[in-house]
Amino acid sequence: MKKPDLKVVLLGDMNVGKTSLLHRYMERRFQDTVSTVGGAFYLKQWGPYNISIWDTAGREQFHGLGSMYCRAASAVILTYDVSNMQSLLELEDRFLGLTDTASDDCIFAVVGNKIDLTEDYNSDSDIEGERPRTSSKIRRQVNLEDAFALYKRIMKYKMLDENVVPAAEKMCFETSAKTGYNVDVLFEGVFNMVIPLIVKKKASGLDETVNLAQSKPNKSKSRCCK
Numbered sequence: 001m002k003k004p005d006l007k008v009v010l011l012g013d014m015n016v017g018k019t020s021l022l023h024r025y026m027e028r029r030f031q032d033t034v035s036t037v038g039g040a041f042y043l044k045q046w047g048p049y050n051i052s053i054w055d056t057a058g059r060e061q062f063h064g065l066g067s068m069y070c071r072a073a074s075a076v077i078l079t080y081d082v083s084n085m086q087s088l089l090e091l092e093d094r095f096l097g098l099t100d101t102a103s104d105d106c107i108f109a110v111v112g113n114k115i116d117l118t119e120d121y122n123s124d125s126d127i128e129g130e131r132p133r134t135s136s137k138i139r140r141q142v143n144l145e146d147a148f149a150l151y152k153r154i155m156k157y158k159m160l161d162e163n164v165v166p167a168a169e170k171m172c173f174e175t176s177a178k179t180g181y182n183v184d185v186l187f188e189g190v191f192n193m194v195i196p197l198i199v200k201k202k203a204s205g206l207d208e209t210v211n212l213a214q215s216k217p218n219k220s221k222s223r224c225c226k
């Protein structure tokens with residue numbers, strides 16, 4: 001298998017929609033999911049580059065694997081559910097520490113999924129005419145400003161200068177895996193931001209992307225499946 005040029009990892013609590021976001025982006029549809037066991041990866045050709053995108057399990061029992069999946073990651077997509085404040089809080093409490101193994105210049109995106117469930121989602125934005133069947137919308141629990149504040153705390157945790165890193169407004173997204181809203185914008189925005197880092201690394205001979213063959217989970221602990 002060809003070695004990927006860069007690695008992107010999705011992290012976040014169970015049920016926030018990580019697998020659904022990846023299905024939507026890679027397979028262009030919303031389909032039934034089962035809660036992820038261990039992790040799974042997809043390969044995406046992006047221009048001349050190969051990108052591995054890793055889906056991880058949000059369930060507590062797989063928590064120990066998270067830092068392994070993040071090893072040498074160029075980008076981490078921290079995902080929460082806009083209808084569930086706890087899922088945002090978990091990102092800081094439970095998932096941020098797992099990113100210590102990521103690349104030093106790793107970029108972070110904070111993503112609020114399931115925006116279609118909320119009353120301020122305009123279904124005219126649906127990309128495939130998949131309008132919600134009911135109008136029973138709920139009030140969102142997480143505002144974009146909460147995500148901006150988390151992003152700023154992440155930059156502080158990483159000891160990165162706010163004036164140098166991409167602005168929170170550029171790195172916080174709201175998406176719907178169900179309707180496709182903002183999903184391409186998210187993934188392609190992240191890819192476009194990390195590619196200059198790869199070019200730089202390759203030029204300086206510091207390419208540290210993990211070989212997929214060496215980074216499979218320990219079979220005694222978990223198995224890798226979709």
Ligand SMILES: Nc1nc2c(ncn2[C@@H]2O[C@H](COP(=O)(O)OP(=O)(O)OP(=O)(O)O)[C@@H](O)[C@H]2O)c(=O)[nH]1
Nearest residue numbers: 014015016017018019020033035036058114177178
């Ligand atoms: N309405 C709505 N439901 C969604 C959306 N994304 C995911 N879901 C639903 O949320 C549930 C969980 O989705 P998954 O993609 O399996 O969540 P996950 O984050 O991968 O969960 P784990 O694998 O357990 O960590 C499923 O019932 C999905 O159909 C969305 O954008 N809108």
Ligand SMILES: [Mg+2]
Nearest residue numbers: 018019035036
């Ligand atoms: Mg999953």
